[in-house]
Amino acid sequence: MSFPKKPASKALGILQNLPRISLANLRPEPGAKKAETRRGRGQHGGNRSGRGHKGERQRGTRPRLGFVGGQTPFYLAIPKYGYNEGHSRRPQYQPLSLRRLQYLIDLGRVDPTHPVDLTQLVNARGVTVQPLKRDYGVQLVDEGADIFSAKINIEVQRASEGAVAAIERNGGVITTSYYDPISLGILIKPVPFFLRGQPIPKRMLPGEDMVRYYTDAESRGYLADPEKIQQARLALALKYGYTLPDISKDELYHMLSMRKDVRQIFFGLAPGWVVSMPEKKILKPTDEKLLKYYRS
């Protein structure tokens, strides 16, 4: 067999010069296929075939898994306790590390000159949230807090203390806010919702179990008192040992202080409005009852 020895096309050269590959001229590599051992085919008509000598082992009538000869088995002797009770109904939060957030900002997928929302994060394909799998949003995790150096106005659903400290240390603003599952579904996929033609609903307030978290200044909840939040910012700066930069003197102060209303899902769009994407128009209700309902 002769084939031209070009530097980067040995395989193609071989293929071009050999006859057509078919089942008649293929063979496995020697040693690749090992013949299997068939049990019960040995000298004198085979032996016990690896099943042992008499008893349940050879006869294949062993009892079920967990049976211990009649004594109360371990899995029945230990009492039940609801460690995992309702585990499939617990709210879950997709983690977002500060390192990934920094990576998204560096690659230009997340724009730090506008407030960063869950919609912006999903549009940047930075996180994937599945509201139908009991996801209630995204949580900020402080992995990568030491390399994080971006000044952003970010809104998430949960945040660890270290993540809050890292964001505020760089002069940013972090808020934790609640989205009920329907509002969350609308928030992460706004375009399919607008194409439905329904008015933007009001965002529901958190339930009993979550009100406490979102009215707490330590967790920067959106329902907390702004003065207490300012005190909490100073306290966190003292705890983590950095000087809190004064954002009121920042040129991006207007952007950093932008926050959504409690009942608002999108920035700039109020509940009750219908968005018409083909006509590029927004229809607002004029009936007083509707206005009163959506303003409450």
Place this chain on the structure above:
Amino acid sequence: MAALRTAHPAVLRGALRLYIRAPGPPASAVGLRCVSDAAPQDQTGVPSESTEEYKFVERLVPPSRVPAPPPRAGPSPSGWTPPADAPPPLAYTVRRSRMHNIPVYTDTTHGSRRTTLVRKVEGDIWALERDVKQHLKEVMGTEPPTQVNEVTMTLKVKGHVDSELKEWLVSKGF
């Protein structure tokens, strides 16, 4: 709508109180009244239209293409380095992935079989194989077995050596 709003628990309770309706006429009478008194033409229900706030809707539309990263010189805080402006003068190139990253990937099969794959190679792949083997010998001390696939233009290396290969490719300027 972008204004700050303080919501003390008292305000929350006030908001919730709006939902507790005062006892009114029975439901059947209300329904009949609505049906009989409603005029055929719309009275006050005409919605007002506006196009000024549509710019907020445009901000919510997800981009369909991967944005180009903002230009920078040197590595970013997250460790990402842009490719060099001029392609390095070598017999091969390793293109960036569509998300602008180095195309070196690790794989684990059967729980313990570790391989590293270098994809998107163009040019003389055998020269790349030689350089990779030499670099790994300097860095790791051993020369791991490699496999070149000329059809897909990929290079497979035994072991998890993705961090070493990524650093080396970035230092080359790919």
